[in-house]
Amino acid sequence: MTVSLDEARLAALASSFSGSLLRPTDAAYEEVRRVHNGLVDRRPALIARCQGAPDAAAALAFARENGLPVSVRGGGHNIAGRAVIDDGVMIDLSTMQDVDVDPSARTARAGGGVVWSGFNAATAAHGLATTGGLVSTTGIAGLTLGGGLGWLMPKYGLAADNLVSVELVSASGEVLRVSEESDPELFWALRGGGGNFGVATTFEYRLHPLTDVTAGLVAYPFDAARDVLRFFRDFTAGPLSDDLMVLGALVHAPDGSGAKLAAVAVCHTGSKEEADRELEPLLGFGSPALTAVGPMPYPDANTLLDAGYPKGALNYWKSGFLGGLDDDAIDAIVEQFSSTPSTMTAIGIEHFHGAITRVGVSDTAVPHRQPGHN
Template structure:
């Protein structure tokens, strides 16, 4: 472990050419820079390298290895497990890298690794274009895309990673590579789902699609007493949704902080407003909602609709797995679990997979989860540290109670901090190939502060 003097000496030397900021624990701005979205994560890096460009990434990587520091990489800092930061190590922070270039004539956008989906959509929607992005707009494009990319457009256009044309990536050797289907194709395959295991992605090139600016979407909510009927209805409609339409369901709490439990659906139709209004009629006709906010909405507003439910600094603990079907028994178990939820910010969410996201072969990208079904998220969120034990306990107990209906596969972006031994569940039959590519580009597992893929021996 290097001494503080070692770090300070080498930082002073690098600062002569570094375009961004090099922050140590006594530096102004360090406390703000070290924090990530999840307030449950409270780590103190020995050094934060806030990069302004690719050369900064190269130099920061070299410095971290020379000093023997463990390295974490931050894009948007949204990962719930807090893998973007590290105690006593080096955080390579891409947040200042905000460049976005939209080529609307060719339907392509390139964005740097610190961009969030709100920032990305703001630029692309000037031209009525979009690509599949996160359902929360404050999420960074980097982590979401590299791990999968669930979003409102995935029924029509696939996951975020399915829309990648290329990435620029800095390897642990300091090489700056372009990866695409034509160039470094093995690295491109691995980057589409394999997370940050193979290098630091400095920029992403996406295919864009005509979307909006106005689409149809919003939230509709029912009393908790209607949860069983609503979830049965949700199961039925998700068997035959058009590609343009995505519907998620959840057992949630009222947004006023009252603790009132609700059953809700959030829908998005990315086609014309008239087609969207027709497609949404079954949702709007079902039951007696206490709130119906489904209607014409801008795509940017749809992408930020749920932001307020996930404020920066709130304490979060999630567990998640895929479900191939939603049986009556699973529905009953979900309702029983949510009845015991101790926090007015807690949720049980069901994210439906269908359409284009399920038409890609499991071996075509590192992300293997291409079967129609649902992703269950046990989402515990709270504000006071005194509530941590009971809120994390509820999430664990609820997840355990749902295990009889869960598949063995897991979505890597939602894996909790202690799930480092779950990579096989995240990648399935693709894992051995990922291990071989990891051994090629990062044989020493320098980049291991992630949902780690162990290099093949």
């Protein structure tokens, strides 16, 4: 269906809009409407590329006056494609890329279009970091509003646990600064409740001193997959320090050969000596095909999985939380992966422990606070 926009109202919007407005006939429209997941192919009637909260408020008002549905794009990484909508107004925050770091207060304010690679670079310049995604091309907005799992979560909690405030444009167009002090109920919802409470244009985070980590992966031939996942289960049963994040995985070799592999990826925020000591059982296990674990800047560690999630790939995801990883579950995981036809297929098993499990289930909108596996 083709939506006819009210030209007079569109002209009024354009007269005060500091960003750019794109319609289907504009040259940049085709590229801007695309999101990370190549399966998503939707065509908004209007893309409002915002430069700040006033632009978002104006775009919302235009959509409301014209009876049009709205979607909001931050990093555009949401697999379901919620960033873009057919025949509606796409409020696009992707050009809002500023990251302002206050090293003395250990906080950072970042625009709704920032992705974690940009955020990490800005904070690392001051020797600081906070929990971001497992993949650095993920947008800060969607990840944080959904809770925010990442490499640093055992040490510092979820991204949402490090949220200080949000600049939010309400459905009525009011620009709010939402924090625990200003609106505790709305702030509770923004920490894990998703992106349905307004347009989040700026995020303020608590930062932590962090420069280098010990990170990487150990990969094994697929015929060892059951043993590797059983080792992963037993290793993560601990005790583990809060410094260590562990991810078990069944993947395909990145060389294009299609070879299936079992792997364990790690990120350790402690000293090199502490990391070596805690990782010794992993580094001594089995007969790996590849061992690539060592010291690196945290922003580099956050890119370890990026190559497996290229923009435009055809994505379909499912996930679920397991309270335990028993032998039957491991056998089922390995059996199902053994018959996957696509070399882009992967199964990742994130271990939950540490700081994220010490936050009460009702303290935020994130319900997953028990030790276990995702």
